[in-house]
Amino acid sequence: MISEGKAWRYGDNIDTDVIIPARYLNTFDPKELALHCMVDIDKTFAQKVCLGDIIVGGKNFGCGSSREHAPVAIKASGVPVVIADSFARIFYRNGINIGLPLLEIGSNVEKIKADDRLKIDTATGKIENITTGDIFYAHPLPGFVNDIAKAGGLINYIKEKKSNA
């Protein structure tokens, strides 16, 4: 899938509490969660994010809680992919499992600034910074984790496996 949008740039250790604070966890309706996405770190995000925009974080993006509400809120905001130096482990699983591509590019992430225009091919992991001309490739997903991502998430993957059995 190829997508293009503006970079919303955040720092290191963006935790699940700021992605979606606990006070909104009494629902799991994606649209409602999207209304509060990133609210404790960036009040403008939920109002101004456009379909196709991309979140770019630093190290350990998504650290903290196992709440899948966090990647769900991001996906429901219209963000098709998140780029970071590294992702926290549970968030990384959750992203793959719900079909939200997460691209790890290490310290190259420092070359992406707020509002840069990015073009991303999630199938190949190619990230093109249209604003600066830089091109990066994300670390590929290993083995069947890539199959889960390709299936659009773990539930589809399991269903496909079941129907092929």
Added chain:
Amino acid sequence: MGMNMTEKILAMHAGHEKVSAGQLVTCKLDMVLANDVTAPPSFKEFEKIGGPVFDNKKIALVPDHFTPNKDIKSAGLAKTVREFADKHSIVNYFEVGRGGIEHVILPEMGIVAPGMLTIGADSHTCTYGALGGFSTGVGTTDLAVALATGEAWFKVPETIKVELTGTKPHNITGKDVILTLIGMIGVDGALYKAIEFSGEGISSLSMDDRLTISNMAIEAGGKNGIFPVDEVTLAYIKDRIKKSYTVVEPDTDAKYCQIIKINLSDLVPVVAFPHLPGNTKKVSEIENIKIDQVVIGSCTNGRIEDMKIAAAIMKNRSVYKDVRCIVIPGSQWVYKESIKRGYVDIFVDAGAAVSTPTCGPCLGAHMGILAAGEKCVSTTNRNFRGRMGHVDSEVYLSGPQVAAASAVLGRIAQPDDLQ
């Protein structure tokens, strides 16, 4: 090359003789856990797969986050969990008033055991590593698939060995051990990695210390935090675990990606400053920081030893006039035992509010929410921005001895400051 504890347990459950770091495996699960926040969305996904649950005895459902229900929406979530438990005859369902906080009650009731592989839709599921099992947190989709299939996928992690030497001093708790470690390696120091504790220092750590330490492996980014099984473990599980279990030991030539040494004898009380568990400072080096609230409890420090430590400090003392002190025993058993031993009297006489078990304040859900600008010393596990309430409030993480001393003095303090 031999295997470490994590590799052995994953190999056992994947049906392989041997696994090594980096390998992807699918494992059979011994226990699958969820709470009132994470279970309801997973039931929705579970329905998409269809079929019955894989084993009604290997699933634990514990409404503890927004309970006793704080509002109509959260009452709806708890109701969903209750109805699912009833429909699928879930054996380990713990209603409000009959259980407590998930990570306190599962070890306490003998539901988790050495060598077991447990996943839970709660990041602090890593707690059960204290008993020599592999346990880790996952999200709701993993949980849904696990409910249906009894399986989950894992990438075998690299393992950091933490060698504990010396003896834990009397004024130090498990919380100081884990906060010190996170302060050393940072909140991503164990990212994608397992942590295995070893060394003769372990024998001076109680089971409650170990449960606290394993609980916070996730705050270093770790997949799990596992302890070997020794006499202390065996004494703890003796009357609790009725089923058979497997004690796993690391091979002498097991591989570790990093070795970290901590001499327990050198440890001093520490607190983690806002807004990361890794921002640790020695309490003795902290300037006067006035506080508004103290919370003693949670899955990290809501066990009987935590209550005992806090009660010993608060006995015949009062909570500082400008401070609210909230004490939350982590389970019905801890609650009853705290009453029996006189701890609850001590807390109430000191002017603290004692609550029924709940995760409430830890995640800023309910009970103990902070206003703008307020500061709280808390024995919970996270101090992210806005974690316990207003985005401009601050949480300082500590062990129960520091929290209790701070409650009395109205500033961040350690028991020595009370003399």
